[in-house]
Amino acid sequence: MQQQIQSMMERALSEVAQATDPDALEETRIEYLGRKGKLTSLLRGLGSMDAAERPAAGQALNRAKEAVKVAVDERVTSLLSAQDDAPLTIDLTLPGRASRPGSLHVLPQIIEEICEIFHGMGYSRAVGPEVELDEFNFAKLNFPDDHPSRDLQDTFYVNDAVVMRTQTSPVQLRYMQEHEPPLAIVSPGRVYRHEQIDASHAAEFYQIEGLFVDHDVSLADLKSTIHAFIHALFGEDKKLRFRPHFFPFTEPSVEVDLWWESDRKSGWLEIMGAGMVHPHVFANAGYDPDRYTGFAFGMGIDRIAMVRHGIPDIRLLYENDLRFLRQF
Numbered sequence: 001m002q003q004q005i006q007s008m009m010e011r012a013l014s015e016v017a018q019a020t021d022p023d024a025l026e027e028t029r030i031e032y033l034g035r036k037g038k039l040t041s042l043l044r045g046l047g048s049m050d051a052a053e054r055p056a057a058g059q060a061l062n063r064a065k066e067a068v069k070v071a072v073d074e075r076v077t078s079l080l081s082a083q084d085d086a087p088l089t090i091d092l093t094l095p096g097r098a099s100r101p102g103s104l105h106v107l108p109q110i111i112e113e114i115c116e117i118f119h120g121m122g123y124s125r126a127v128g129p130e131v132e133l134d135e136f137n138f139a140k141l142n143f144p145d146d147h148p149s150r151d152l153q154d155t156f157y158v159n160d161a162v163v164m165r166t167q168t169s170p171v172q173l174r175y176m177q178e179h180e181p182p183l184a185i186v187s188p189g190r191v192y193r194h195e196q197i198d199a200s201h202a203a204e205f206y207q208i209e210g211l212f213v214d215h216d217v218s219l220a221d222l223k224s225t226i227h228a229f230i231h232a233l234f235g236e237d238k239k240l241r242f243r244p245h246f247f248p249f250t251e252p253s254v255e256v257d258l259w260w261e262s263d264r265k266s267g268w269l270e271i272m273g274a275g276m277v278h279p280h281v282f283a284n285a286g287y288d289p290d291r292y293t294g295f296a297f298g299m300g301i302d303r304i305a306m307v308r309h310g311i312p313d314i315r316l317l318y319e320n321d322l323r324f325l326r327q328f
């Protein structure tokens, strides 16, 4: 037994001495001293030995393990310091690579700005899912079954009952189902339409929905709110035009145009749809349409960002080209 211990220790010590890097050394350490290591398993052999020889063998084994352990520790230290002394393979005089601080994309920048303005008017912020039930995107918003925007040509269907929302208006219903009036919310987010993509049409873009519900709300409240908002965003001198329009979920409905002048052109620019919440929508949300009145509006955020910054093509907003994005 003594001899076995002695020769095992010598083998271990010579392997330790030959290890050329810390990883190999660690393997050697585990091979001999690990829980199932070669020296460790000799310990188990002690049980079957003569009681008279056992103490001496046990002591020899402990000394061997200790010797190997000390050798491993010394070798680690010398390998690591050799690594430290190795000639540098990098050039410390090269200039560093500056890390630029990131910034918000121009769309979330505008979204924050818009929400902040409405926050100042007492509106809170709501969110809704982008993968939406047909029921909320269309049916409960008073769209008839054969409405053209339900067409496969215009809407991305997930299945018969589920669509990629084509507008943020379903958030109106989801919010009203969970809350009692009076309420004032804005809800920004992505919407999806099966568009022919060009400089002013993308298949995904952003809208922000607004909803205000209380007693005795009138179209005059809608107009003054939109005026206050546009003046806060673009300046007091900005002119708006409200044109009669149709949406299934508001009655009466309007489209709002902003007079815009730039170096390239000037004219009325359509910026949002709006109107008085249709009584059917109130009923579908569980509100009594005889008790409550309200207005809603839905605005294209991309359009707002584009006129604000003179961006000529909506696709620039989605290409993630840093040369473009770093300008904002």
Ligand code: PHE
Pocket (backbone or CB within 6 Å): 166, 167, 168, 169, 247, 250, 253, 272, 273, 274, 275, 296, 297, 298, 299
């Ligand atoms: N959801 C309408 C659209 O996408 C806009 C709108 C919102 C109109 C709210 C009226 C009220 O065109």
